[in-house]
Amino acid sequence: DILTKEILDFVEYISPTEEDIAVRERIIKDVKDCVKELWPSATVQVFGSYGAGLYLPESDIDLVVFMHQTKLKRGSWLKTLANALTKKGNCKSINVISHARVPIIKFVDKQSHIPVDVSLDINSGVSSTAVVKEWIRITPGLRHLTIVMKTLLRQRGLNEVYQGGLGSFSLLCMMMAFLRQHPLYQKGKIDPMENLGVLLIEFCELYGIKFNYNATSIACHSSGAVAFTPKKYEISNIEYVSRGKGNNMPSRLVIRDPLDIHNNVARSSHKMIYVEYFFRELYNVLSIRC
Numbered sequence: 174d175i176l177t178k179e180i181l182d183f184v185e186y187i188s189p190t191e192e193d194i195a196v197r198e199r200i201i202k203d204v205k206d207c208v209k210e211l212w213p214s215a216t217v218q219v220f221g222s223y224g225a226g227l228y229l230p231e232s233d234i235d236l237v238v239f240m241h242q243t244k245l246k247r248g249s250w251l252k253t254l255a256n257a258l259t260k261k262g263n264c265k266s267i268n269v270i271s272h273a274r275v276p277i278i279k280f281v282d283k284q285s286h287i288p289v290d291v292s293l294d295i296n297s298g299v300s301s302t303a304v305v306k307e308w309i310r311i312t313p314g315l316r317h318l319t320i321v322m323k324t325l326l327r328q329r330g331l332n333e334v335y336q337g338g339l340g341s342f343s344l345l346c347m348m349m350a351f352l353r354q355h356p357l358y359q360k361g362k363i364d365p366m367e368n369l370g371v372l373l374i375e376f377c378e379l380y381g382i383k384f385n386y387n388a389t390s391i392a393c394h395s396s397g398a399v400a401f402t403p404k405k406y407e408i409s410n411i412e413y414v415s416r417g418k419g420n421n422m423p424s425r426l427v428i429r430d431p432l433d434i435h436n437n438v439a440r441s442s443h444k445m446i447y448v449e450y451f452f453r454e455l456y457n458v459l460s461i462r463c
Contacts, residue, residue, distance in 0.1 A: 176371075180369040180370060184316075187320070189230075200263075200285065201219060201234065203263050204217055208238055208254065212240060214240075216239045217236055223235065225302050226306070227305070236290070237294070237296075238291060239296075255267055263283055265280065267280040268280070276292070301432060304395045305342070313365045318352075319345050329451060335441070339448045340438075340439075347428070351376050353397070353399040358372075370463060374460055377455045377456035380452045382456065386426060390402050390428065391428045392429040424439060425446060
């Protein structure tokens, strides 16, 4: 169908070229070289959308430095690495955020203008990226559909977690749950790569109209097993999201982290009502035109 072809063409169009990959690999090498000069025993790993192959042209690069018991306080290493990166002259707009839940260094590469986030000794991101890569490998259509929805959410300003939007990992979990619970998909009665358009419309129908956010949660397992479960049965401490000091409210969307059953992946997505509305409107438009 026409929509399926458009999805295939779009994903091919925005997929990285060899030149794009070379630019990002050069940025990663610059950081690795800088870290090695400071702490020879430390290592740097890539995670997030770039590491999983789900990044858009404007997506940032997420890096984590593993110090391997280097004797240096967290605040000290942040400032030391930030100063070293600045002296190299390859970055601009460098900012040390030391008091966040996950302290990071943020900067923008001068040549490519690609933003980069560097954190310390946080293994969860690397582990999650490995899970995502495996899910993509065993689930045809998952990458294409996620990239399209990620792009559409980004265009509407609903993709940034720190602004209350729906993050890439939460979106991927929702898409994984949709595909894994789709009867024709699971029985092998449709070729997902030939029915991407239909699947996209049905995804929007599910999460824009049919899904009961008040009563249902999504439980993901690293193996790829996914289930829709009663929200009340989820552990209570993953059902709340902070919207400011002394102001907690129930999470509209609860997604059990495949690597940590106590963590709600979507806990910060307090604008989920707007995402739900967008899914519903997109379903209405696509179902009429297609």
